[in-house]
Amino acid sequence: MREVDARGLSCPEPLMLTAEALKSGNDPVRVLVTEPHQKMNVEKFAKDHGRKTSVTEIEDGFAVVIE
Known part of the structure; x- marks a missing residue:
């Protein structure tokens, strides 16, 4: 599983x-973010x-683990 550490970064970097x-x-990706709005943006991007x-x-x- 790849890991993306985007903690502390400003949008749109994460x-x-x-x-x-x-x-x-297609391997799972684990994305680390700091703020709730970043979490929601990553989730929406993945679902889209x-x-x-x-x-x-x-x-x-x-x-956020993206399968």
């Missing part, structure tokens, strides 16, 4: 990093591209 990671294949997501709250933000 989405750009997520898009780049998803281009590399036909991928499923699951979210876990972590100490300093959220981990």
Whole structure:
């Protein structure tokens, strides 16, 4: 599983990093973000591209796993 650490980055950087990671294949990608709106944006992006997501709250933000 690839991991994208986008904690502390401003939009649209988390989405750009997520898009780049998803281009590399169909393997799951774990995206780490700091803010709730970033989590929602990554989830929406994944769903718009036909991928499923699951979210876990972590100490300093959220981990979004894109299947």
